[in-house]
Amino acid sequence: MFQTFTSSADPGKGAERLAALRARLAAEGLAGFLIPRADAHQGEYVAERDERLAWLTGFTGSAGFAIVLPEVAGVxxxxxYRVQVRAQVDLAAFTPVPWPEVQPGPWIAEHLAADEIGFDPWLHTADEIARLETALADTAIRLRSTANLVDAVWRDQPAAPLGMAFAHPQALAGLSSLEKREALAAALRAAGQTAAILTLPDSLCWLLNIRGADVPRNPILHGFAVLHDDARVTLYAEPAKFDASVRAHMGPHVTLRPPSALVPGLHTLQGPVRLDRSSAPLALAQELDEAGVAYVWGEDPCRLPKACKTGAEIAATRAAHLRDGAAMVQFLHWLDTESPKGTLTEIDVVTALEGFRRATNALHDLSFDTICGAGPNGAIIHYRVTQDTNRRVQQGQLLLVDSGGQYQDGTTDITRTLAIGDPGAEARACYTRVLQGMIAISRARFPKGLAGRDLDALARAPLWMAGQDYDHGTGHGVGAFLSVHEGPQRLSRLSEVPLAPGMILSNEPGYYREGVFGIRLENLIVVTEAPALPGGDQRAQFAFETLTFVPFDRHLIDVALLAPGERVWLDAYHAEVLARIGPLISGPAADWLHRACAPLPAA
Known part of the structure; x- marks a missing residue:
């Protein structure tokens, strides 16, 4: 099994660890300390060594941060994560703080009159620190760059990961590493920049056509790199991760150096050097300042090219989704057969689903730990089942299953909410509204230049009309055998990045009723150029191609709520599921798929 079911956090030790950290702060003459979730590469998913937030507080969510002050410790x-955090932390020691409604600057000022707060500059971006300093400018509170004080009291902290790097074939990437490097180097020269410092692991892997194993569920490599304006790359990563074949694959113009050589290497650069203010650790800017190396703030040059997938990457991703779709259909048939017996638990469901994906003989890893929430657990948006929380899959409830696979030809991410027995008319109505929102995004056609923030409302409108909503973005970017959460593209109220052909995103509206149920539906989609329409006057319009082909639970669809166009889309989608997935399966699962994909009945 890739997935395990032990709890990775220990809230019972939170108060003890908090006391040790406060003692260390006092010894350093500090009143507080910032503890982010991120590592030095600003990763959402981090190695065990970097699980500082979870180690201290017990909270295991993939986003958040803590601020420890003398009398209060806010998470x-x-x-x-509003539900999850209350279940995971010692509420006598830690105080959950709703963010971004409550911003850290005013919160600190409310609880501290004057003093210094420490932070590790390797774990925070320049943007983060600048925003906080601005918020505290009118107070007597100041920030101080320091060593990591959580590490100082974490006695059994795991070692840094040593996952082996491996080559990613050009046939799947669509471009050679040299072609990518030459294109980006030309852009640096045009901007008058001598180099760019790369800090995001997926950027390194994309640029060099390699993959790694330093972070669970993400085939990425920890390291930093300098891309020079002549297309050379200096890669700072543990040499033991690279065997002779990978070194040969990277070629003679990629120089491998150990992480300890990074800071001395920065001091030898001739500026101006590009640094991404939103993702690079502040420590890099501090080192360049110390060495007198000129730098300019600019976006990581890999991010947008990486987001706009090549034709080869899209074709490979389509193949991965068909394979994954067949595994999902077999799983759904199994679930439909077994759930009426009343013996299944969430862990049983997760284990079975992984088994169907493994049976493809192509699964490299999961793309994240499967979210499987029965009944009220479905309302915990990023729920991870453990032996302690494992719930029986009961009749009359909803079951939310959000899962995905990492295959060498693509990354998948799919959510289906399923009826176990009859969950009632209210659940069906809520489900149908979520489905209508997903259909609205799937059918969208929009002018070039629009961003995720311009489309996000399409998915929410059916819920808004019922006085409902969901407290997360509608979609995130997805990599090509890389991170399942990829920037800069998003379907979100916050996203200002224009959508462009080749960008893969999730389409996942939801609705959650705490203590009762959770509903989420998710397909992956890719931005395409929309065909011209007769009489249309828009020269450039985009649309979405659906990549995921798995039926929706027809038992949860209130047909009377659907508009005619929505019915047409849904019947056409199911017909395509049957046409694409049907030839890949046989026996009872194939019979089940025919029933699941039949046209909807009359209202």
Missing amino acids: FIDGR
Whole structure:
């Protein structure tokens, strides 16, 4: 099994660890300390060594941060984790803080009159620190760059990961590493920049056509790199991760150096050097300042090219989704057969689903730990089942299953909410509204230049009309055998990045009723150029191609709520599921798929 079911956090030790950290702060002459979720590469998914937030507080969500002060320790979490945080932290020691409604600057000022707060500059971006300093400018509170004080009291902290790097074939990437490097180097020269410092692991892997194993569920490699304006790359990563074949694959113009050589290497650069203010650790800017190396703030040059997939990457991703779709259909048939017996638990469901994906003989890893929430657990948006929380899959409830696979030819991410028995008319109505929102995004046609923030409302409108909503973005970017959460593209109220052909995103509206149920539906989609329409006057319009082909639970669809166009889309989608997935399966699962994909009945 890739997935395990032990709890990775220990809230019972939170108060003890908090006391040790406060003692260390006092010894350093500090009143507080910032503890982010991110590592030095600003990763959402981090290695065990970097699980500082979870180690200290018990909170295991993939986003959030803590601020420890003398009398209060706040754990800042967004709407996805309001339920989870209360179940995971010692509420006598830690105080959940709703973020971004409550911002860290005013919160600190409310609880501290004057003093210094420490932070590790390797774990925070320049943007983060600048925003906080601005918020505290009118107070007597100041920030101080320091060593990591959580590490100083974490006695059994795991070692840094040593996952082996491996080559990613050009046939799947669509471009050679040299072609990518030459294109980006030309852009640096045009901007008058001598180099760019790369800090995001997926950027390194994309640029060099390699993959790694330093972070669970993500085939990425920890490291930093300098891309020079002549297309050379200096890669700072543990040499033991690279065997002779990978070194040969990277070629003679990629120089491998150990991580300890990074800071001395920065001091030898001739500026101006590009640094991404939103993702690079502040420590890099501090080192360049110390060495007198000129730098300019600019976006990581890999991010947008990486987001706009090549034709080869899209074709490979389509193949991965068909394979994954067949595994999902077999799983759904199994679930439909077994759930009426009343013996299944969430862990049983997760284990079975992984088994169907493994049976493809192509699964490299999961793309994230499967979210499988029965009944009220479905309302915990990023729920991870453990032996302690494992719930029986009961009749009359909803079951939310959000899962995905990492295959060498693509990354998948799919959510289906399923009826176990009859969950009632209210659940069906809510489900149908979520489905209508997903259909609205799937059918969208929009002018070039629009961003995720311009489309996000399409998915919410059916819920808004019923006085409902969901507290997360509608979609995130997805990599090509890389991170399942990829920037800069998003379907979100916050996203200002224009959508462009080749960008893969999730389409996943939801609705959650705490203590009762959770509903989420998710397909992956890719931005395409929309065909011209007769009489149309828009020269350039985009649309979405659906990549995911798995039926929706027809038992949960209130047909009377659907508009005619929605019915047409849904019947056409199911017909395509049957046409694409049907030839890949046989026996009872194939019979089940025919029934699941039949046209909807009359209202």
